[in-house]
């Protein structure tokens with residue numbers, strides 16, 4: 001918890017007056033958003049695009065001015081969490097189910113800053129099951145096609161019910177084991193009818209802020 005707070009707050013230091021920023025989703029991004037809220041109360045002038053309904057609610061409560069992505073040309077920076085980060089800065093995201101909006105916002109941003117605690121650093125992606133957002137229509141058929149890539153998958157559930165994303169879709173958590181070629185898997189998955197987006201963020205992150213439980217921070 002301490003590491004998440006430190007890294008979220010450290011990343012907020014990159015934000016400057018006048019910027020339009022993206023705000024990520026999850027328990028680490030939470031601390032960045034709280035810090036941005038504090039900075040706004042102290043006079044910082046920024047506008048923000050949230051990556052989920054949950055983040056929109058939190059940011060609004062913090063007094064952060066929200067805008068639609070379609071109302072701005074691009075974003076100066078985005079701060080978001082991740083479920084895994086490999087040495088080439090490839091990521092798995094979507095543990096919180098917000099991967100589609102997160103990927104759109106990440107692609108619109110000049111600088112993607114990822115905030116993680118040390119537990120998220122891995123040699124190879126894949127120990128964390130890859131979230132894939134799929135359309136509810138015939139999702140089992142989409143699942144069969146995904147499993148042809150030699151993975152096993154589970155439909156995500158919450159309180160016994162199928163989890164529904166902010167976009168009205170479902171999530172398949174796909175266990176590929178070690179992912180040797182994240183770029184290839186990401187491209188191939190998105191070719192399948194019924195796949196809306198997958199949680200591999202390849203070659204998108206520019207800065208990784210890592211928080212350690214002993215209280216120190218590393219910026220990669």
Ligand code: 5RP
Pocket residue numbers: 024025026027028029080081082083092093094095096097098099102
């Ligand atoms: C949500 C995400 C989150 O950024 C990711 O799951 C990390 O969350 P946390 O900071 O709570 O560990 O991708 O879709």
